Amino acid sequence: xxxxxxxxxxxxxxxFLIDExxxxxxxxxxxxxxxxxxxxxxxxxxxxxxxxxxxxxQCYGGQVAEDLFRCGICLPSSSSLSLEDQLYVVxxxxxxxxxxxxxxxxxxxxxxxxxxxxxxxxxxxxx
Numbered sequence: 001x002x003x004x005x006x007x008x009x010x011x012x013x014x015x016f017l018i019d020e021x022x023x024x025x026x027x028x029x030x031x032x033x034x035x036x037x038x039x040x041x042x043x044x045x046x047x048x049x050x051x052x053x054x055x056x057x058q059c060y061g062g063q064v065a066e067d068l069f070r071c072g073i074c075l076p077s078s079s080s081l082s083l084e085d086q087l088y089v090v091x092x093x094x095x096x097x098x099x100x101x102x103x104x105x106x107x108x109x110x111x112x113x114x115x116x117x118x119x120x121x122x123x124x125x126x127x
Contacts (some may be wrong), residue, residue: 014045014077017068023097027073033096034075039089044072 002007009061018027025033034041047065048054076089 010079012077012079014075015072017071018073019071022037027060027071030073030093030096034089037088039092040076042074044068044074073100076116 018030021028022055023030031043046069047062049057049059049062050066051070075093075125076085
């Protein structure tokens, strides 16, 4: 994202949404993988209407917030995060994405979805 000409943004929050079918791992599966690698991550904020205190209150809408909470993950972010730390986080997220059928890494025990069927030999050879 480009910087505004009148100042610098802080980049204080790094979040993204996970499409489990495309990424090959659920949000919770990625959180577990990152935790095992010593990286703190968490779901995006839980919508107010899903919190026990507000459970009996009237709610208008909320589907977008629920979808963001279901698929969103917050990654480490800080102005003091070193380039080395950033690259480590990126590499671990990329490695986790290989849980999917096209990735070739078989770490399905750490991901929520069931593993896909074994690829045919022609698929492995790139044919």
